[in-house]
Amino acid sequence: MITKVKQYHELTSIKRERVLPVAGDVLVRRMQKVAPNDVIVVAPLAPEFILIDIAQGLRVSPSKADELLQRQAGEELVKGDIIAGPVGIFKRVVRAPQAGRVKIAGEGKVLFEVDAPAYELQAGMEGTVTNIIPERGAIIETRGALVQGIWGNGKITYGILQPVSSDLLQELVPEQLNIGFRGTIISAGFCRNPNVLETAGNIPIRGMILGSMSSALIPLAKSADFPIMLIDGFGNKPMNRAAESILIANKDKNIALNAQVYDPFQGNYPEVIITQLTKSDPDLPPTTDSLKTGKKVIIVNGLLASRIGKIEEILPQKRILPSGISTRVASVILSGEEVVEIPLTNLEIITE
Template sequence: MKEFYRATVIQAQTKIRRERVLPKGGEIVVRVGQEVSPIQVVARTTIASDFAILAAAEKLDVEPDALGDYLRVEKGAPVEVGAVLASRKRLLGERQVASPVDGVLFDVVNGRIAIQPTSDWLELRALVAGRVVSYVGNRGVMLETSGSLIQAAWGSGQEGVGRLKMMGNGPNMVLTPEHLNDDVTGQIVTIGVLNDLALFHRAEDLGVRGLIVGSTTAEICRTSQSSPLPLIVTDGVGSSGMAEPIFQLLQQADGRSVSLFGKYRATAGQRPEIILPQAASIGLDAATVKKTIEPGQPVRILGTEHAGQVGTVKHIYARLQPLAIGLKVPGVDVALADGQIVFVPSANLDVIV
């Protein structure tokens, strides 16, 4: 019986092509064949100068009427992107509200800060070191690079680039306050489990450029969607940690540049991605995602008592197999790292390619 499975790309070395496109037509500022850095602008377009509204009192956890006591910029003053507008000292450090754009502090009303942008341009950066291979109309470019590629389970919708900083020596390590000090500023922090919302905010305050975690809570996922700090979750909601192949690949890349592609359309079959550029080996080609499996294939188990564990396919059943609840389903036997062999329904398999 031929079955089709969910697949996740975890490649140590491959050629990678990714589009970088604007939300609308604009101006391409690089040429085909040009080598670009992650922070280099590749395209730009004009944008309407809408006000940026920041829920500052909520971010600082103060009453709206008390926000004035924590302002660090006067009304009418010019501000640059990243400038601290308000801050509050806390036990684990300082909570800050930063400007997302260049502009002027226009007003403070009901605990919210309004910034009037002064820039009329939206600039699109490469995000990854590579070569421009083609244009995407007048909206962007296709970039080619080589290196490691990891497809993740979920992303907050933000993008980032920085140096990878691995925390802990195992895929189930939990992030603690001791992990977050001044050394993480400007780094992409990586850990098996993040289960404390206060530590997510602590990472924001310290200027962390991104978080890669194996698993986290639904609360942190919701909060991260309104934060400029990129969050990539490799495995899913919960406390199962990070899949061993992903952990090992990231551990080997500790200290290297890493790019977080957190903007994706799940409805179009896209996944958030982690890219670690490095020099290509001769003959490498882009990863091909298999739709079927065979004995020896690495797989990750989903949604059972063995959820999150990685093993290899031992046997593929040609006929439907009975479950304890009385149903008959297609599936395979999987050999786990401890030598145990378990039957896993096809619907609970994630093929690693």
């Protein structure tokens, strides 16, 4: 069975294709050094239109509203510019709600096109542009440590890594956060208290890496001003040991946190990249591999989620789970020589 490979590396080659789904203007050149927050390509967004009822706003008839229009189709306006009026004792006017332009005016109405900011795609990592994809983006490469997760709130940052403690298996509570973490990217075990995210935003921190988080906090995490990445998913699961050891070892180092939305079909994972200056040239890690005896795996679902072990055997016959589902399972040896049977669909290969 082919499965995804989750990457936990102290040192590996990293190659990322950063592209837009629509045509845009590429702002970088080949062999250029980039930082995570550097914009590499911009593209215009689809315009937004607002239909403004001038007659209703001025409390006049459509024909009278047309007489009171001060703008013509094609005129550029800033927010607050008068479109029509004044009229009446109180000198009523209709103003531009945002910066934009008049597209059509008449019959007591104005179709107003709002200026939409261009979409900017950031590099998401520190590295070198090795190839340009015309009108779409670039390929960026580097060498360093890599830790991938399975959920992100869609934001990117770059800063100093500060584990909250030397043990990332425990719950993160508000009392652990203080002014000393201002401007840093913190890492911790798991979070289930909404006050943690509020406190972190007030400090403010630059980013947060967690083993897991209560699913009830998803709306709050999505609206946070800083990136949040979950390595092992939702619930009260401690961070797995492989990720923990890499993050602890890189304390006080600059890291790129790209909490992009998890898209397994495109191979996009939220991830931490810690660029390292080295003369070695490690191979690029595989993105998929076959589950088989001897492979190191992480359990991604169930009561044992985030535990790491090694496949002892893939059982030849399907097993019926307590849920009634019949599926293939593997015998997995966990730490302490504990042996458990896990459905193959609940396993991902990890490389270190």
